[in-house]
Amino acid sequence: MPDKAADDILRVLALTWRGVGKTLNRDAIARSWSLDLQWLKPEEAEAAVGQLLENNWLKKDGGELSPNMKLKNISAPLGWFPRPSILLHPPPFNEPNEITQESGVGTAQLPPLDNIEKEPADIIAEITGLDKEEVLRRSKRKKRALGCVEEWFCLALVAREQGIAVKPLIESLRN
Numbered sequence: 812m813p814d815k816a817a818d819d820i821l822r823v824l825a826l827t828w829r830g831v832g833k834t835l836n837r838d839a840i841a842r843s844w845s846l847d848l849q850w851l852k853p854e855e856a857e858a859a860v861g862q863l864l865e866n867n868w869l870k871k872d873g874g875e876l877s878p879n880m881k882l883k884n885i886s887a888p889l890g891w892f893p894r895p896s897i898l899l900h901p902p903p904f905n906e907p908n909e910i911t912q913e914s915g916v917g918t919a920q921l922p923p924l925d926n927i928e929k930e931p932a933d934i935i936a937e938i939t940g941l942d943k944e945e946v947l948r949r950s951k952r953k954k955r956a957l958g959c960v961e962e963w964f965c966l967a968l969v970a971r972e973q974g975i976a977v978k979p980l981i982e983s984l985r986n
Contacts, residue, residue, distance in 0.1 A: 816897045817904075820868055823850075823893050824878045825885035834875035837864075844898075851895055859898035867904040879904060888971060931966045931980060939973045 827835070827843060841856035851859060860876070863869045870879045929937075932950070936943040946969055953965040967977050 816902050819893045819897045820863065820901055820904075821880075821882070821885050822887040822891065823898065824863075824868065824880075825882040826887060828878060828882060834872055834877045836875055840876060848892075850892055851898065855895060855899060859895075859901075862899060862901055866901045868901060931963065931970075934980060935966065935970050935973065935975065938970075938975055941973070 823844075826848070827840060837857075837860050840860050841853065844850045844859065845853040845856040850856070860869070864871060864876065867879055869876045930943075932943050932946045935941070935946045939946070946966070949969045949972075950962065950965040953968050954960060954962065957965070967980065970980055971977050
C-alpha cells in the first residue's frame with residue numbers, strides 16, 4: 812500500500828504543479844483539488860493539504876508551498892483520480908528531492924524483447940502473467956464495448972489497464 816500511496820501522491824503533486832510556478836499558496840491548492848479537479852470536497856482538500864505538509868510531502872517557504880521532491884516525468888493516465896483516503900492520511904515522506912520518475916509512476920517496463928516479431932498479446936501476457944487467452948478475451952470485450960476501433964488499440968488498453976507502459980509496445984501493436 813505505501814508504494815501505491817506514494818504513486819498517488821506524486822501524481823497529485825505533479826498534476827497540481829503542471830504549468831504553474833515553483834510555489835502555490837495553500838488556498839490555491841485546495842481550490843484546485845476541490846473545485847477545478849473535483850477530487851475532494853473543499854474541507855477535505857484543505858485537510859489534505861495540511862496532511863501532506865505535516866508528512867513532509869510539501870514544504871513551506873513563507874506563505875507558499877512547494878513539493879518536497881522533483882516531479883520530473885511523472886504522469887497520470889487519462890481519467891485518473893486519487894483515492895481521497897490516501898490524501899487525507901498520507902504516509903510520511905522522508906527523502907526530500909530523491910523521487911523522480913523516469914518512466915511513469917505505476918507502469919511496468921517492458922523487458923528486452925528477444926523476438927521483436929512476438930504477437931502483442933504474447934508480450935502483454937508475458938509481462939503481466941495473464942494467459943494469452945485472457946488478454947485476447949479482454950481485448951475482444953473492449954472491442955465490443957467501444958465499437959469501431961482497431962484490435963491493436965484494444966490490446967493497448969488492456970496493457971495500460973495492467974500497468975504496462977504502452978509506448979514501447981506501439982510498434983508491435985500496430986503490426
